[in-house]
Amino acid sequence: MTLREGLATVVLRHDYTAPAYLIDRVDLSLDLDPVKTRVLNRMQLRRNPAVTPQPLRLDGTDLNLARVLLNGAGCSFRLDAGQLVLENLPAGPDPFELEIFTTCCPEKNTHLMGLYLSQGTFFTQCEAEGFRRISYFLDRPDVMARYRVTLRAHQAAYPVLLSNGNLVEHGALEGGRHYAVWDDPHPKPSYLFALVAGKLVQREQKIISRSGKPHTLQIYVRAGDLDKTEHAMQSLMAAIAWDEARFGLPLDLERFMIVATSDFNMGAMENKGLNIFNTKYVLASPASATDADYAHVESVVAHEYLHNWSGNRVTCRDWFQLSLKEGLTVFRDQEFSQDMAASASARAVKRIEDVRVLRSSQFAEDAGPMAHPVRPDQYAEINNFYTLTVYEKGAEVVRMMQTLVSDAALDPLGRAGFARGLKLYFERHDGQAVTCDDFAQAMADANPGSALATQLEAFKRWYAQAGTPRVQANAQFDPALGQYTLELRQHCPATPGQPHKEPFVIPVALGLLAADGRALPLQLEGESQATGTSRTLVLSAPVQRFVFTGLVGLEHAPIPSLLRSFSAPVILHTELDADALRTLLAHDSDAFNRWEAGQLLMLRQMLAALHASGPVRPDVLDAATLEALRAVLRHPELDPAFKALLLTAPSEAYLAEQVQQVDPPRIHAVRLSVRSQLAQALHADWVWAFEAHPTEGAYRPDAVSSARRDLTGLALNMLCLAARASGDAVWPGKAYQRCKDAAHMTELHQSLQALLHSGHALAEPALERMHQRHRHDDLVLDKWFALQASAPDFDGTLLARVQALLHHPDFKLRNPNRARSLIGSFCHANPAALHRPDGAGYAFWRARVLEIDAFNPQVAARLARAIERWQPLVEPYRSAARKALSDVAQHPGLSPDVLEIVTRALAAEA
Structure with missing residues (x-):
């Protein structure tokens, strides 16, 4: 079965078979050279007794094969479709040695997979299938071996030589060369192999674990960036301490290293003991990083470290189980970030931010042509399945497990039960490659009698079924009996390949x-007395009714606060009217539902404006909603960051998911109208918010200071937008002055964004000043490009601006960060500018996808997804987007990565 003959073969989960051979030991020697790196791979293999004897097939890509030896002697072999095939291997259970000598050219490796060169430094990226670009190997996650790695290179050019594990030997060689030997005591799959060689400087920190063992932590960066690594080091130490304190999981190596590079397709990679990071998630200083950047560094550093157990010590049997490590580790890093936030309000803000990403992006994925289960059933290109479904929805599945193993009396949050399950999981499977089923089983076995244990098979439908379930809530109240009946109904729409869905288990x-x-x-009903004011119901059938009693004396029906803390990744429909929503907004003890009530009040009126005929009115929100939002803004006890989140209108992406016919420019117009109305109607309140929440003293990225800046930043944005309507020059002038005098990047970024999002002419000199001041800082330049590409297209000239920026001296198409900052921001984050009536936005998308695909298919595939949901578009956008997809699909030499995306998008028409 193929998507297109000869280009991309579909891999099916149910076709999995265990490897015919196992690799116990790998001795790898690399003589590093940009043009011709020599790789000597000595492997100790043995037949897998559980598998019928068959030839050994080793994966390889872009390798020059020079020699193959079996137990030190020559042997017969053949090359077949990118694999090295050996048939006459020793019979029996005894191990044998295979020696393979190859060469490769890192300098020409523009895919940034395998071994490649970036600004004179060698790096590797082996997940998912990059090791085959270094040596012929059983490049699959269920083959775990111990590695001993010898690196050789010219010392002057490459003074730092790093690999996984512990440094056991190093020294000088003839001709100005040197070597280093690294030994990893833990067996690992090939995707976790890493090496780095180049001119780097380091920050080092010695720590003592709870068990009393010493460890060395190191962060390697290019010269000049060392002063930007303190926050990453503090984040690493915090993650190590947190994992040991909360889950009893210690650091298991003598040293743990992080290396940063700007040429990286991903955010970071958890290679055992040698994490390679995108500089975006390591480097941070007040002058170059915003509050959001600091939070992302903390989160991503934690995520990759936490993989040390949930992904490295126990890994995936096959790539279909990717969420086994990624969903679990996203959940763990979310919990870490919430615990680091300290206060209850800051924890709530973090939860809301995570849910916003899930609902605006992952729900869209569930509704589109790339919809797939958390554990996919098939793929053509595995790199395309590093998705929000696997990561973010996978984390929600783990979170539901924690909820479902809770003891309402002793452990209402489920943290103790979850910790028991995680402990059992690692005890059972340490050093193994396992499945999502193994994880779920450990959770259930550690918590017998829990809702998870009693409904485990039904719960696992979250792994098997794609799509976002819909839950309809209806209620009846009998005041005479004091009885409130809540009816919950669930259904899940059809998704590609799954027309019918079984009921989910939904907390x-x-x-x-x-x-x-x-x-x-x-x-x-049936309980002897009331217990508490919060409860978790478990919906596991298409329809269930829950009867609450003891509510005598109420004049009006109770108002349900449902799905608190977003207890399940579902779309909830209720009969709540505006009065009920305003009550929840003013009084609900659950911060998430308080935020949700405010969002629903705005959303319903925005949808009404969207569906109305004629031009979008300036008064989308009614007076009662404006007053309710004003009360939130003025509330003396609410967290400033919470206020900023609640007073931010639902995004254009989220609005688009609520309608069957998508008109991106009209959606933009409705949201702009709401923002303008909020800006003008609450003008005095925004002035108060801006002036009443200063942050004094030196910059600190802590939750309290960041929260105050969140609110002042929104206030300034609103005041500049109000000035657009009134013609007042005061607040744009203040924003421009803040750009000139900014004490830190958050202040500069917020002020410039306020000018750009109000379309003020002062944005131009502010942009020029930002560029002149920071033109030598790559990460700030990324922000500079992104700010322009994501700005509102007030006069229809934004596309021309973006096209001009492609030729800017500081634009580097081959650098993934820079390409994403300009092209990605325009195509993914600016729908009203991309979806132009003249189709020029789609032509731009098409040209950039094909241009990037020629040298980096992984980045191109991410960009290709910008218009995968073309079907709901209204005309003329629908036809123009379809033609652009079809043009890309027919392009000769298209990579399997991009081919899968566009083919699936076009297939959705059927």
């Missing part, structure tokens, strides 16, 4: 509020 956390906002005690 629904809820509370009930009286009309005056009081939290009501909860007592289900």
Whole structure:
């Protein structure tokens, strides 16, 4: 079965077979040279007794094969479709040695997979299938071996030589060369192999673990960047301490290293003991990084370190199980970030931010042609399945497990039960390559009698079924009996290849509020007394009814607060009217649902404006909603960051997911109208918010200071937008002055964004000043490009501006960060500018996808997804987008990465 003959063969999960051979030991020697790196690979192999004898097939890509020896002697072999095939191998269980000598050219490796050169430094990226670009190998995650690696290179050019594990030997060689030998005591799959060689400087930190063992932590960067690594080091130490304290998982190596490079397709990579990072997630200083950057560094450093156990010590049996490590580790890094936030309000803000990403992007993926289960059933190119579904939805599946192993009385959050399950998981499977089923089983076995254990098989449908379930909530109240009946119905729409879905197991956390906002005690029918004001119901059938009693004396029906803390990744439909939503907004003890009530008040009125005929009106929001939002902004006790989130209108992407016919420019117009209305109606309140929340003293990226800056940044944005309507020059002038005097990057970025998002002419000199001041800082230049590409297209000239920026001296198409900052920001983050009536945006997308695909298919495939959801578009956008996809699909020499994306997008028409 093929997508197109000869280009991309579909791999099926149910075709999995265990490897016919196992590799116990790998001795790898690399003589590093940009043009011709020599790789000597000595492997100790043995037949897998559980598999019928068959030839050994080793994967290889872009390698020059020079020699193959079996137990030190020559042997017969053949090359077949990118594989090295050996048939006459020793019979029996005894191990044998295979020696393979190859060469490769890192200098020409523009894919940034395998071994490649970046600004004179060697790096590797082996996940998912990059090791085959270094040597012929069983390049699959269920083959785990111990590695001993010898690196040789010219000392002057490459003074630092790094690989996985522990440094056991190093020294000088003749001709100005030197060597280093690294030994990794832990067996690992080939995707976790790493090496780095180049001119780098390091920050080093010695620590003592809880068990009393010493460890060395090192961060390697290019000269000149060392002063930007302190936050990453602090984040690493915090993650190490947190994992040992919360889950009893210690650092298991003598040293742990991080290396940063700007030429990297991903955010970071968890190679055992030698994590390679995109500079974006390591380097941070007040002058170059925003509050969001600091938070991302902390989160990503933690994520990759936490993989040391959830992904490295226990890894995936096959790539279909990718969420086994990624979903679990995203959940763990989210928990880490919430614990680092310290206060309850900051924890709530982090949860809301995570859910916003899930709902605006992952829900869209569930509704599009690339919809797939958390554990996919097939793929043509594995790199295309590093998706929000695998990562973010996978994390929500793990979070639901934590909820479902909770003990309402002793462990209402499920943290103790989850910790028991994780402990059992690692005890059972340490050093193994396993499946999502193994993880779920360990969770259930460690918590017998829990909702997860009793409904495990049904719960695992979250791994097997694609799509976002819909939950409809209806209620009836009998005031005479004091009885409130809640009916929950679930269904999941069809997705590609899955027309029918079985019911999911959905935890629904809820509370009930009286009309005056009081939290009501909860007592289900059959219970002897009420217990608490919050409860988690488990919906596992198409329809279920839950009867609450003991509510005598209420004049009005209780107001349900459903799906608290977003307890399941579903779309919830309720009958709540605007009065009920305003009550939740004013009084709900659950911060997430308080935010959600405000978002729903705006969303419903925005959708009404979207569906109305004629031009978009300036008064989309009614007076009651404006007053409710004003009360939030003025509330003396609410966290400033929470206020900023609540007063930010639903995104254009989220709006597009709520309608069947998508008109991107009209969606943009509706959202702009709402923002303008909020800016003008609450003008005095925004002035107060800006002036009442200063941050004094030296810059600190802590939650309290960042929260205050979140609100002042939004306030300044709104005040500049209000000035656009009034013609007032005061606030744009203040924003421009802040750009000139900015004490840190957050202040500069927020001020420039306020000018750009109000279309003010002062944005131009502010952009020029930013460029002149920071033209030697690559990460700031990325922001500079992104700010322009994501700005509102007030006069229809933004595309021309972006096209001109392609020729800017500082634009580097082959650098993934720079390409994403300009092209990615325009195509993914600016739908109103991309979806032009004249089709010019699609022509731009088409040209850039094909241009990038010629040298980096992985980056091109990500860009290709910008218009995969073309079907719901109204005309003329729909036809123009389809033609652009078809043009790309028919382009000769298209990579399998991009081919899969565009083929699936076009197939959705059927």
